[in-house]
Amino acid sequence: MNHDDYFYEPAGGHGLPHDPFNAIVGPRPIGWIASRSGAGVLNLAPYSFFNAFNYTPPIIGFSSQGRKDTLRNIEETGEFVWNLATRPLAEAMNVSCAPAPPEVDEFVLAGLTPSPSRIVGVPRVAESPVAFECRVSQLVELKTHAGAGTGNWMVFGEVVGVHIAQHLLRDGIYDTAGAQPILRGGGPADYFEITREQLFQMRRPPYPLEG
Numbered sequence: 001m002n003h004d005d006y007f008y009e010p011a012g013g014h015g016l017p018h019d020p021f022n023a024i025v026g027p028r029p030i031g032w033i034a035s036r037s038g039a040g041v042l043n044l045a046p047y048s049f050f051n052a053f054n055y056t057p058p059i060i061g062f063s064s065q066g067r068k069d070t071l072r073n074i075e076e077t078g079e080f081v082w083n084l085a086t087r088p089l090a091e092a093m094n095v096s097c098a099p100a101p102p103e104v105d106e107f108v109l110a111g112l113t114p115s116p117s118r119i120v121g122v123p124r125v126a127e128s129p130v131a132f133e134c135r136v137s138q139l140v141e142l143k144t145h146a147g148a149g150t151g152n153w154m155v156f157g158e159v160v161g162v163h164i165a166q167h168l169l170r171d172g173i174y175d176t177a178g179a180q181p182i183l184r185g186g187g188p189a190d191y192f193e194i195t196r197e198q199l200f201q202m203r204r205p206p207y208p209l210e211g
């Protein structure tokens with residue numbers, strides 16, 4: 001196949017109106033992260049450089065572009081809570097990304113209710129139907145291929161407690177679409193919502209392949 005590619009080397013810039021990188025690697029789930037400073041101030045912020053990385057034990061991670069309040073809080077306390085960002089909570093999630101100073105509690109700013117966690121000292125978002133209580137497992141500075149520090153940090157946390165609203169368990173099976181999760185697309189403002197119509201299924205093939 002011979003594509004007439006647009007090609008660029010990111011180190012030299014993309015030359016486009018918007019960086020396509022996060023529109024290509026997307027839509028991405030959102031790490032809506034609650035944390036608490038050592039002094040006790042609550043914090044809530046979305047991170048879409050986020051994903052799950054391990055089943056047993058469950059480990060999730062997100063990257064902080066620079067040293068933000070969430071990273072500092074997690075360094076201080078070793079704990080955080082991930083909350084599912086849903087369509088009904090999209091606007092509140094967006095408010096919680098405001099670059100507010102450390103003394104501002106984004107739960108208050110976004111009109112959300114902190115609900116005490118069972119294991120960690122950081123509350124979850126009461127309005128969100130799913131939350132993971134996490135203990136930090138690794139803080140890793142991202143490096144270039146040449147080994148230079150980028151000043152950006154991966155935060156990995158082991159999920160030590162899982163909260164799921166009962167209505168999302170249908171005969172014990174978690175209803176992904178029923179939760180109406182939102183995901184981050186590219187550009188300055190694109191999001192996607194997961195709906196039932198988008199579901200399709202494939203089983204893993206045997207080997208050798210049949211037919």
Ligand SMILES: Cc1cc2nc3c(=O)[nH]c(=O)nc-3n(C[C@H](O)[C@H](O)[C@H](O)COP(=O)(O)O)c2cc1C
Binds near residue numbers: 071093098
């Ligand atoms: C949907 C969404 C995704 C975001 N993803 C990231 C991300 O992956 N990494 C990051 O550093 N900032 C990300 N941001 C920006 C942060 O949310 C923003 O800088 C916030 O003020 C950080 O809060 P904090 O200083 O309280 O931790 C994102 C913002 C939005 C709205």
